[in-house]
Amino acid sequence: MFERVALVGIGLIGSSLAHAMRRGGLAGRIAIATRSAETLKRAEELGLGDEYHADAAVAVAGADLVIVSVPVGASGAVAQTIGPALKPGAIVTDVGSTKGSVITQMQPELPGNVHFIPGHPIAGTEHSGPDAGFADLFDGRWCILTPLPGTDAEAISSLTRFWEACGSKVDVMDPQHHDMVxxxxxxxxxxxxxxxxxxxxxxxxxxxxxxxxxxxxxxxxxxxxxxxxxxxxxxxxxxxxxxxxxxxxxxxxxxxxxxxxxxxxxxxxxxxxxxxxxxxxxxxxxxxxxxxxxxxxxxxxxxxxxx
Amino acid sequence: MFERVALVGIGLIGSSLAHAMRRGGLAGRIAIATRSAETLKRAEELGLGDEYHADAAVAVAGADLVIVSVPVGASGAVAQTIGPALKPGAIVTDVGSTKGSVITQMQPELPGNVHFIPGHPIAGTEHSGPDAGFADLFDGRWCILTPLPGTDAEAISSLTRFWEACGSKVDVMDPQHHDMVxxxxxxxxxxxxxxxxxxxxxxxxxxxxxxxxxxxxxxxxxxxxxxxxxxxxxxxxxxxxxxxxxxxxxxxxxxxxxxxxxxxxxxxxxxxxxxxxxxxxxxxxxxxxxxxxxxxxxxxxxxxxxx
Structure with missing residues (x-):
């Protein structure tokens, strides 16, 4: 489905996505990035991806799909790091639990030639870290996308198909309404x-x-x-x-x-x-x-x- | 363990007790009483006991153990009904979630020649009624007894063994402390x-x-x-x-x-x-x-x- 996918952050959601992508054969190559050396090492031990990088900018280079799975307070810093390294035409999404704030933090840092589509899979457990992930976390659960006005419709369909292939049902709504719900x-x-x-x-x-x-x-x-x-x-x-x-x-x-x-x-x-x-x-x-x-x-x- | 047990009230807890007693062979005969004709009929269809009575006084006659499993607000009325019919030396207990109030309601209505030992099994599900019960509801869960000062120690041990045979672990505490916990x-x-x-x-x-x-x-x-x-x-x-x-x-x-x-x-x-x-x-x-x-x-x- 995508040649190269970059996972920035590899906690419960990131690692579950790695498992779900493998299960569905959704990515040619998975590049994983996290700032924590310990977490990166653990992700490699678990064999969650094909490449492991401390620098998110290196992981996202050439990626068709970039999924940012970090605590929402770190979204701005991640966007700043990856912004200049993104491939033109790439889809950039996130999995944060708040959408208004993520948009405010990330959008100004991302180049105009990528498709930024904020997202939020409504799934989780009380466990965290790369060991906590499993392939069927998203099965039957909803994923909400909150694209900004003017976002390329083809990119939205493409990301929708991706989440559906991970097991999710997809809804689209306004970021402010998402945050209220x-x-x-x-x-x-x-x-x-x-x-x-x-x-x-x-x-x-x-x-x-x-x-x-x-x-x-x-x-x-x-x-x-x-x-x-x-x-x-x-x-x-x-x-x-x-x-x-x-x-x-x-x-x-x-x-x-x-x-x-x-x-x-x-x-x-x-x-x-x-x-x-x-x-x-x-x-x-x-x-x-x-x-x-x-x-x-x-x-x-x-x-x-x-x- | 007991020749004759009377279950007054046959909701989630009462019916689970019926199943647990059958599983453990704890009662020679189980008499079931409930005021609702519909519930009584359902209990009979489910084969939860050996006798079915609309009148609790009839059910408790001759019983060695009487377990009152009704909403705590109904405890006083039940005690009034069964009080005169109780066999001397019988153990009377309940399963209510509050203990101070149950004691205030029941004790004055019970004769001095029975052993009244208030109890509360810490187990339950969100389902209610006679269909909701199952034998292993109490397995590994705590049951709290709150006997009054001066209660016969042999009766307390006997009731403790009964709850243990139903799968519970038993604790004894003061009613006021129970209500706080x-x-x-x-x-x-x-x-x-x-x-x-x-x-x-x-x-x-x-x-x-x-x-x-x-x-x-x-x-x-x-x-x-x-x-x-x-x-x-x-x-x-x-x-x-x-x-x-x-x-x-x-x-x-x-x-x-x-x-x-x-x-x-x-x-x-x-x-x-x-x-x-x-x-x-x-x-x-x-x-x-x-x-x-x-x-x-x-x-x-x-x-x-x-x-």
Whole structure:
């Protein structure tokens, strides 16, 4: 599909893309670049690509497709590095969780003769680094592209076909709308999960070992999100600030109302909310974005496999 | 282990107990009681017990062990019904998520010649009703007993052995401490999950179908908890009010600090919190209360089995 693909950054998403490209035979040659010598060495040990470079500019030279998979706060610096080395006509994309900020950071650094198409695969796990990747991470998941007005339609189709070949379904939307949607479906849940795990960790009256022992009663569902990559999530918070603050304000308002219902014993209000939210999960299962195994099938796994 | 066991209430926990007792050969005879004619009929169709009664007083007559598995708000009424019919020397226990309130409701209604030992198995799924039960729900999970001072030690050992035979590990603690621990590990997570799903459901700028399509990015982890039984959770909120309000206050305080860090771009504070919370999940996996499969193994299940 592409002669030469450069992966700049080789964490969970970068390494999963390497596996998915190999599975689908999508790249003639894969060049991998990362600034961390340790990560680069590990990527080479895992055989994720055909070339390994500390300098992203060398990796992208001659590439038809460049995929930047770094924490969003590093997007500007990467664009500055690769900008002058890009092949005319190349497609440059990214996988960052915020799009407005990535566009602001990258676009000014990229030459006019490449096709810059920001993207965001809605897939992930709580694991990070080059060991965390696997070929089917994107299977059945959505990938959102947020091309700027005037972007070459052929380049957009080409990148769409690439993501589809990686297993994804592709949607196109406006960057601002993307940032609003992701603030509620992803950024707020992560922030809330980090917060509740922090609150529990701070309690004096309840020991840490009690929190851990009895976590199957609800708490552990939050810990998966709260175990996500700290650098990535710090950057998301810093780079989608306005949408996140808006969602936090709504969440807090609703929580105050719920708290009031608890304080005043308003059983009817509680029951109504708790009933309404049930339907949302049913829709998610019907949409194929979740499985309907009791307890996520956790109880049936006696010996957890290593990732 | 027991000649005759009465299960009052036959939802997720009651029916799982029926399966676990059968698996372990723990009961000579199982009598099932529930006020709902429909549920009783379903329990009979599923063959969960040996006798089926609309009147709990009939079911508990002659029983050596009585397990009350109803929403905590119904505990008092059940105790009133069964109190006069209990066999002297019987063990009476429950599975409610709050213990202080259950004791206040039940103890005055029970005769002095039975052993009342409140209990709470820390296990569950988001499914409810007699069809939701399965034999290994309790395997490897904790069950907390909160006996009152002066309770017969032999009765406590007997109930402990019963739960162990159902697959559980057993802890004994003070009811007030139980209610505090559960407020943070279970009640707060459920309330927060209900709240965030409600907030998302209310947004005008983001469609419901977008929330559902992109839920794999974090949101869906909350929807499992927010799909739990509304009656049960309404009752938990009403019956563990003080501990829940205390935890909500701490959570909100911490969230305000986090929100401030987002607003002022305090990356260091965000990074510190996001790093600290990672360790908590590691401990939960090490304690065997969670599995370490990427994405909970969700991505590998192409055709979700029916529960």
């Amino acid at each position: 992701l603030a509620i479906v992803s950024h707020l849940p992560h922030i809330i999960a980090y917060n509740i795990v922090g609150t529990a960790d701070d309690l004096e009256a309840v020991t840490k070992s009690e929190v851990i022992k009895y976590s199957a009663s609800g708490f552990r569902d939050f810990t998966r999100l709260a175990a996500s990559d700290p650098t990535m999530w710090r950057d998301v918070c810093l780079h989608n600030r306005d949408a996140i603050l808006e969602m936090l304000a709504r969440f807090s308002e609703d929580l105050s109302a719920l708290q009031r219902a608890v304080r005043w014993g308003d059983g009817e209000k509680l029951f109504d909310l708790f009933t309404r939210t049930r339907a949302v999960r049913k829709s998610i299962i019907e949409a194929g974005q979740e499985i309907d195994v009791p307890d996520f099938g956790r109880h049936v796994v006696a010996h957890p496999p290593k990732p | 559960l407020a943070i590990v279970s009640h707060l997570p459920h309330i927060i999950a209900y709240n965030i799903v409600g907030t998302a459901d209310d947004l005008e700028a983001v469609t419901k179908s977008e929330v559902i399509k992109y839920s794999a990015s974090g949101f869906r982890d909350f929807t499992r908890l927010a799909a739990s039984d509304p009656t049960m959770w309404r009752d938990v909120c009403l019956h563990n009010r003080d501990a829940i309000l205390e935890m909500l206050a701490r959570f909100s305080e911490d969230l305000s600090a986090l929100q401030r860090a987002v607003r002022w771009g305090d990356g260091e504070k965000l990074f510190d919190l996001f790093t600290r919370t990672r360790a908590v999940r590691k401990s939960i996996i090490e304690a065997g209360q969670e599995i370490d499969v990427p994405d909970f193994g969700r991505h590998v299940v192409a055709h979700p089995p029916k529960p």
